[in-house]
Amino acid sequence: MAKAAKSKATGAKAASAKSGAAKSSPRKRKAPPPPAITKANGDDALRFYREMLLIRRFEEKAGQMYGMGLIGGFCHLYIGQEAVVVGMQAALEEGDTLLTSYRDHGHMLACGMDAKGVMAELTGRIGGYSKGKGGSMHMFSREKNFFGGHGIVGAQVPIGAGLAFSHKYKGNGRIALTYFGDGSANQGQVYESFNMAALWQLPVIFIVENNQYAMGTAVGRASAQTEFYRRGESMGIPGVQIDGMDVLAVKAAGDEAVAHVRGGKGPLLLEMKTYRYRGHSMSDPAKYRTKEEVQRVRADRDPIDQLRQAILASSVADEAALKAFDREVKDIVTVAAEFAQNSPEPDPSELYTDILVEV
Numbered sequence: 001m002a003k004a005a006k007s008k009a010t011g012a013k014a015a016s017a018k019s020g021a022a023k024s025s026p027r028k029r030k031a032p033p034p035p036a037i038t039k040a041n042g043d044d045a046l047r048f049y050r051e052m053l054l055i056r057r058f059e060e061k062a063g064q065m066y067g068m069g070l071i072g073g074f075c076h077l078y079i080g081q082e083a084v085v086v087g088m089q090a091a092l093e094e095g096d097t098l099l100t101s102y103r104d105h106g107h108m109l110a111c112g113m114d115a116k117g118v119m120a121e122l123t124g125r126i127g128g129y130s131k132g133k134g135g136s137m138h139m140f141s142r143e144k145n146f147f148g149g150h151g152i153v154g155a156q157v158p159i160g161a162g163l164a165f166s167h168k169y170k171g172n173g174r175i176a177l178t179y180f181g182d183g184s185a186n187q188g189q190v191y192e193s194f195n196m197a198a199l200w201q202l203p204v205i206f207i208v209e210n211n212q213y214a215m216g217t218a219v220g221r222a223s224a225q226t227e228f229y230r231r232g233e234s235m236g237i238p239g240v241q242i243d244g245m246d247v248l249a250v251k252a253a254g255d256e257a258v259a260h261v262r263g264g265k266g267p268l269l270l271e272m273k274t275y276r277y278r279g280h281s282m283s284d285p286a287k288y289r290t291k292e293e294v295q296r297v298r299a300d301r302d303p304i305d306q307l308r309q310a311i312l313a314s315s316v317a318d319e320a321a322l323k324a325f326d327r328e329v330k331d332i333v334t335v336a337a338e339f340a341q342n343s344p345e346p347d348p349s350e351l352y353t354d355i356l357v358e359v
Contacts, residue, residue: 029238029239029240032252034243034252042314044090045310046316048083048090048247049307049325052083052247053329054115055082057333058115058118058333059078059106061334061336061337062105063077065119070341072124072135073135073137074102074137074151074281076282077103077282079276080211081106081211081275082106083245083247083250083307084244084274085107085110087250088205088254089110090251090254093258097147097163097167098111098177098178099140099147099150099156099177099179100148100150100156100180101180102151103181105122108129108144108146111146119337119340121134123343125345126344127339127343131350138150157180157184158196160204160206161176161196161202161204164204167203168202175261176205177205180206181208181209181210181214182211182223184214185208185223186222193206194267194269195235197266198236203261203264204261204268205257208228208231209272210272212274213276213288216284217288239268239271240257242270242271244273245274245275245301245302247303277297277298
């Protein structure tokens with residue numbers, strides 16, 4: 001009889017363990033495979049190619065203008081990470097909100113902000129999105145639902161949770177995208193945001209852009225847990241790790257994530273494995289990694305080159321069509337640079353505007 005009781009208890013324990021495993025399994029999700037390029041999705045692939053190319057050329061021009069002394073302060077370029085924001089933005093609907101940190105020019109262009117206004121803001125001109133007063137780190141567009149680059153490391157994450165709270169409170173069906181880097185992933189306020197988002201089941205997608213180096217420190221030297229998609233497990237936030245150098249993979253994962261969050265299932269955490277080619281900022285010589293490492297990533301994993309090769313292989317477009325895109329975006333960037341340089345600096349009286357909003 002004792003044996004029977006022991007057997008029964010052991011069975012109950014095993015069943016409980018099995019039940020616990022079943023409950024915990026949804027915390028870790030597998031990223032969906034990227035689709036092949038066909039005639040059905042060929043237009044999307046071409047649009048992604050053009051948008052990534054625009055970001056790349058814009059950032060290259062911004063780097064050049066910084067070197068000429070036309071952009072002051074800090075300037076953090078997005079070169080290499082274009083697939084992340086282009087893929088995720090394609091999964092959103094009108095009215096969804098996003099915000100990010102100071103590596104933000106790519107996010108601005110991806111959500112449809114005018115390249116002229118972005119470049120004018122970088123150069124501190126009145127024609128910029130913040131009238132030349134925000135610079136690289138602090139411009140936004142209510143029209144495009146872009147709530148900023150933010151200069152304080154990790155500070156945008158609780159703001160993103162707040163935007164999600166606003167969406168839920170209003171019942172408007174919108175969701176919030178909140179981008180941050182692998183370095184800011186270790187900030188305490190990030191975990192506070194995770195906790196509140198999980199507690200209140202907020203419609204927010206947290207996106208870690210893991211570009212391998214937090215400023216000048218490799219991920220493995222600064223983070224005890226380097227699988228960032230697991231950072232929300234203790235709070236019940238499911239996580240997915242995605243190839244952030246493949247725009248089609250990002251879009252596929254983005255579609256699933258948006259459906260999950262918009263469906264009222266609470267927050268989600270996406271880790272985008274990506275890479276930046278330039279230093280942390282324009283003042284960073286990036287001596288903490290070898291030139292061979294950067295060249296290897298460029299040769300094997302560049303998001304624009306990978307998509308270009310896939311488009312050509314699918315016969316959706318030929319070399320001439322892709323070169324036409326390059327000419328088009330170069331013209332856009334040239335016009336943006338000229339607009340910025342010809343736009344006047346803000347009058348000193350602008351120091352006293354936009355500092356108070358009466359509601």
